Amino acid sequence: MQKFGDGLIMVIAAGIMVWWVWRRFDRWLHEPPGARLRKLASEGNVVPDDTVALLEQHGYDTLTGKHKVPLGVIVDNGSVQRTQLFFDYLAQKDQKYYLVKLERARKPTEWTASGLRERFLVYALLFPDCEGIIVVDPQDRLVRTIRFKVEDDDE
Template identity: 35%
Template sequence: MVLIAAILVYIGYRTFRTWVRRPFGLKSGIGFELNDQILEHPAVDLLEQAGFEVLSDKLKIPLAFQVDDRKLHSRLFIDYIAAKDGEFYLVRTARERMPVEWTGSGIRRDFLPFLLMYPECAGVLYVDAEQNLLKEITLTTDEDEDVSEQQLAEEGLWRTK
């Protein structure tokens, strides 16, 4: 009986330890319903040419923030929901009045809210139909920090003095 009790304590200890060390994952409680009516647009054609299936047209995600005793409202817009190889992607289209700054901070500002709110999605697709451009944006770790300033300068992402 002592052996059985020791085994149960050991299993309980290992289970608890595994549970505590499990990585913290963000899960969004903010869902959305797919919009079945998909209007024709060059961005839809570009996505389909790249092998994506467009599942939904424009969505508006309402947000509310509690700041002290005030409730502030805002919203995020998702242009399309697309799927490929069983993975779902949020799609943002290029806007002339809101150009994307293709730097780390620009990507963070423009796309991080979507990546954090919907971690179950494989990433965000940025579509510029006028330039026939499709970019996939995913959130990764910063393990490859060995990129030199020279490489960044060559790509136009680093200014030298």
């Protein structure tokens, strides 16, 4: 035979769990846009180098450096295959955030619409609050900004 106190403790514990889950859901639901980026911006540190100086010359404040985004890929209900997506810096200009990728000689950017889509669209989709993706070519000292726009199919 159960005692009255045991049932009361279970009801209180269940109430606390429901309250905690509701609070977490409510916090997630009302999280302001860009909160994920602001959290990233507060996490990292920046080591001053030529790229940071080049970004500053173009009016960008470099907030953090070297980030990796862990991803899992599942094919045909198989096991999860782990992979990572990297970006080099997070920068800010006029209260807008930008992901920064460095141009690498071993994998040059194809500057066509389809080449840019294949290489950089994933970043725009993972971080929709970003204003764009900045591609920095440290050798040629170029800073280029890429933005994606969904267009109507009427054309």
